[in-house]
Amino acid sequence: MKHDFSKRMTRFAQRTLEDFSRVLFEALTETSIENITVRELCEKANYPRATFYNYFDDVYDLLNDCWQKIASDIVIDDYPSIPAEERTSALFERCYTYLSGYRAAIEKIMKHNPMDGRFAESLRKYIREQIYSIIVNSPCSEKYAVPYELMAEHYGNTIQMMLEWCFIRREQMPKEAALEALHYLLGGLS
Amino acid sequence: MKHDFSKRMTRFAQRTLEDFSRVLFEALTETSIENITVRELCEKANYPRATFYNYFDDVYDLLNDCWQKIASDIVIDDYPSIPAEERTSALFERCYTYLSGYRAAIEKIMKHNPMDGRFAESLRKYIREQIYSIIVNSPCSEKYAVPYELMAEHYGNTIQMMLEWCFIRREQMPKEAALEALHYLLGGLS
DNA sequence: AAAATTCTTAGACGCATGTCCATATTTATA
DNA sequence: TATAAATATGGACATGCGTCTAAGAATTTT
Known part of the structure; x- marks a missing residue:
């Protein structure tokens, strides 16, 4: 990580991240991330x-910053205030609702970026770690x-898996069914 | 994948895979996989x-073939003959026992190859997919x-996580405790 | 407004990648 | 054994990577 986009950004940094982020996702709808070159992104973004x-170590570092930017849209600051037994459902529901708005984009990108490629790896990893850190930082009695x-970690894995099942694979599982499945898999654990 | 090592190999192919595999793991005890070059491996292996x-797409492709070679040591051909309710334990136990023999090597490699690097990613992925395919190909009533x-997939994730917890992280969880934890996490599911 | 600081920009550098081809060597077939 | 097929080898190629430096532009400080 070359530049810390989590702290407040200068106007310049903000524009730069937004431009490269946009251009990267445009490129991802056309080819796999393995074939995207830094030169190409720079040409398209001028x-x-x-x-x-100056900002990124490589294309995958840029991708990580994109996830971070996207994730900041899913507000979960109030997570600790949710009763413990509803947290898992709440977390999953918000992710589900948010991702529902991007079905078309996800589908396009997945055409060129298969499940076992580095794009999916990166996404999987980000979701897993994100959910892990949310849970781990919200102590529970x-x-x-x-x-x-x-x-x-178990919750992170399981929620990530269900989201992948619903959005990346084309299993068409509606939200209610997914929530049921999630609770079934997590068994008696709340 | 450039060469299919799962079918019977010529003497040449066998020697080649073994040489490169040995040299790769030697190198992994000294540096991270991101810093290992093809030229370096070739020099060391002559x-x-x-x-x-001719054999591999890149270093990560070689690494995958190494996992395959290693995994073939853990015999699980009799998996379908094990009663369904004992399968999970049996699978986990064999992996645990096998990995126990490589604690020292794993530790050395992990010094240079952090959990969030491509080495661990690759290992994680392999274990997950391997367990998934064993289970999915052993239909259960x-x-x-x-x-x-x-x-x-859920089983694959969970077993992989527990193995990682026991061997890659240094949590020192003995086999019996790990088995208990595994069953606890999998809840009522057998 | 001037000076200091920080960040952008352009170009060049060495190195690694993955491909290709022509030749040599091994293995299989007749 | 002779011939055919397959594979190994060596070298060259274009391209991308990530780094670095020096000069320019923007921003902040004085």
């Missing part, structure tokens, strides 16, 4: 190559038979 | 670069409230 490397970090 | 590309593929 930046010199040096500027790209409930007692579990295993370390809390392990629980959080 | 092969011309062209030969490498039990009825589940969700598609069987989803169940298999």
Whole structure:
């Protein structure tokens, strides 16, 4: 990570991230991320190559920053205030609702970026870690038979899997069914 | 994938895979996979670069073939003959036992190849997919409230997570505790 | 407004990648 | 054994990567 976009950005940095982010996702609807070159992104966004490397280590670093930018749209600041037994559902529902607005874009991108490629890897990883960190940073009074970090990881895995099942694969599972499945898989755990 | 090592290999192919595999893992104990070059592997293994590309697309493709070679040591051909309710435990136990023999090597490699790097990504992915395919190809009479593929994926995720917890992270969880945790996380599901 | 600081920009550098081809060597077939 | 097919080898190629430096532009500080 070359530039920290989580702290407040200068106007310049903001424009740069937005431009490259837009251009990257345009490119992703046309080809796989493995075939996207830095030169190409810079030409489309009208930046010199040096500027790209001022901000990002490589294309995958840029992609990570994009996830971060996208994720900041899904507001979950109030997570700790939700009763513990409703948190999992709430978390999943918000992700589901948000992603529903991007079905078409996701489908286009997935045409060129298969499930076992680096694009999907990166997305999977981001969702998993994001949910893990949300859970792990919202301590919960409930007692579990295993370390809390392990629980959080398990939830991260499972929610990520269900989202992937609903949006990346074409299984057409509606929200209610997905929620049921999620709770079934998580068994008695709340 | 350039060469299919799953079908019977010529003596040449066998030697080539073994040499490169050995040299790759030697290199992994000294540096991260991101810094390993094809040229370097070829020099250490005394092969011309062209030969490498005859067999592998790149270093990560070689790594995948290594996993395959390693996994063939963990015999699970009899998996379908195990009673359904014991399968998960059996699968996990064999992996656990096998990996126990490589604690030292794993530790050395992990010094240079962090959890969020491509090495760990590749290992994670392989284990997940391997377990998924074992389960999915061993039909089971039990009825589940969700598609069987989803169940298999869930099991793959969870077993992979527990193995990672026990071997890649240094949580020192003994086999019995890990098995208990596994069943706890999988809840009522068998 | 001037000076200092920070960031952008352009170009060049060395190195690694993955492909290709022509030749040599091995393996299989007749 | 001779011939055919397949594979290994060596070298060259264009292209991308990531770094670096020096000069220019924008921003902040004085």
